[in-house]
Amino acid sequence: MSDWTYPERITFHDAIATMEVDFSGLTFADEAAVDAFYDHVGTRLTETGRRWFFLVIYTDCVVAPEVWRRFAERGKDTNIAHSLGSVRVDATAQTREAIRESAGKESFRSNIYNTRDQALLALGEMRKRQRETHSTAEETFLRVENVSLRFGGVKAITGVSFEIKRGEISSIIGPNGAGKSSMLNVINGVYHPQEGTITFLGNVRRQMRPHDAALQGIARTFQNIALFKGMSVLDNIMTGRNLKMKANILQQAVWLGPAQREELEHRLKVEEIIDFLEIQHIRKTPVGRLPYGLQKRVDLARALAMEPQLLLLDEPMAGMNVEEKQDMCRFILDLNDQFGTTVLLIEHDMGVVMDLSDFVVVLDHGEKIAEGTADEVRADPVVISAYLGASH
Numbered sequence: 001m002s003d004w005t006y007p008e009r010i011t012f013h014d015a016i017a018t019m020e021v022d023f024s025g026l027t028f029a030d031e032a033a034v035d036a037f038y039d040h041v042g043t044r045l046t047e048t049g050r051r052w053f054f055l056v057i058y059t060d061c062v063v064a065p066e067v068w069r070r071f072a073e074r075g076k077d078t079n080i081a082h083s084l085g086s087v088r089v090d091a092t093a094q095t096r097e098a099i100r101e102s103a104g105k106e107s108f109r110s111n112i113y114n115t116r117d118q119a120l121l122a123l124g125e126m127r128k129r130q131r132e133t134h135s136t137a138e139e140t141f142l143r144v145e146n147v148s149l150r151f152g153g154v155k156a157i158t159g160v161s162f163e164i165k166r167g168e169i170s171s172i173i174g175p176n177g178a179g180k181s182s183m184l185n186v187i188n189g190v191y192h193p194q195e196g197t198i199t200f201l202g203n204v205r206r207q208m209r210p211h212d213a214a215l216q217g218i219a220r221t222f223q224n225i226a227l228f229k230g231m232s233v234l235d236n237i238m239t240g241r242n243l244k245m246k247a248n249i250l251q252q253a254v255w256l257g258p259a260q261r262e263e264l265e266h267r268l269k270v271e272e273i274i275d276f277l278e279i280q281h282i283r284k285t286p287v288g289r290l291p292y293g294l295q296k297r298v299d300l301a302r303a304l305a306m307e308p309q310l311l312l313l314d315e316p317m318a319g320m321n322v323e324e325k326q327d328m329c330r331f332i333l334d335l336n337d338q339f340g341t342t343v344l345l346i347e348h349d350m351g352v353v354m355d356l357s358d359f360v361v362v363l364d365h366g367e368k369i370a371e372g373t374a375d376e377v378r379a380d381p382v383v384i385s386a387y388l389g390a391s392h
Helices: 031-048 065-082 093-106 116-135 180-187 210-216 233-244 249-254 258-276 292-304 322-338 350-356 374-379 381-388
Strands: 010-013 018-022 052-057 083-089 142-151 154-164 169-173 195-200 203-205 218-221 310-314 342-346 359-364 367-372
Touching: 010 031, 018 031, 031 065, 052 116, 065 083, 065 093, 083 116, 116 322, 142 180, 154 180, 154 195, 154 359, 169 180, 169 322, 169 350, 180 195, 180 310, 180 342, 210 218, 218 292, 233 258, 233 292, 258 292, 258 322, 292 310, 292 322, 322 342, 322 350, 350 374, 359 374, 359 381, 367 374, 367 381, 374 381
Parallel strands: 018 052, 052 083, 154 367, 169 342, 169 359, 218 310, 310 342
Antiparallel strands: 010 018, 142 154, 142 195, 195 203, 359 367
């Protein structure tokens, strides 16, 4: 189309630090059209000399299937270079599916909304979390200091220390038996270390019960799914709201007054999580009838129902096929972005780890052998020798 570089397609809203891009009615039929538009966007952004939140309007926008890959690549490059976070509005079903597929493959956040008002509310939450993150930059979110854990004469963890920053996605990697799951069990109170301390939100502790960890805002999924097989998806997720329910047993039994209002409020929150994880079609299905990948998603939903500040994920993609892994990657990115949830995960798929993680800790035989960004860890010769192998 002749108007793909029109200046009115791009609006900078200084008050909310947002660049609005209007693709409404445009048709991108070839790569030349895609490049021309994104070249213009890149020039405008470079001129500002700063980063912006992106609000992208897709109403009646058509991207030809043969140029979609180029469209997605240019969009991702623009986000990496200039964006603080992006939301997308009013995409067609076909475009919405293409964005989500790219999000899974390329590990970016889809953030698709039906209306501009919904997208602006999401942007407001992004800005709020960014301000909170900056204001608490000096506060320790999670610090593990010199933790050692033994089972009789077996050393599971030896003198491990690391820090996790608020709002990031971090990973613990290492070969089988490295102490990864044991470390998560220490953080959420399942195991009690003989030495060392855990500092969470400024509170220093050596030992904690899982119940207390949950009250402080730490949620956990496990390698082996521990759902209630005979209960529906909805009821399983409702169990994640248990700590937030105030009505006593008698009030809940008669289900009147405050107990009824409370449960309806909790069910509303659970329905939001069901929509977020796209499991509306199975909400009333007994969990035992679901395939493994969907059971994993329900397990994640139950953890999210606790509204955690720190989410511990123990091999969330184990046993999944490629499509299921892509979906789970997208959900992890989206929950981190939309809810501001800090994530610490264990995962053996190095492609997933390297794409998702802001920070990586490497364990081997219970000892920390490296830490840093994904690129730093991937290039570390000690890590290559102990875990990744020469081919990486």
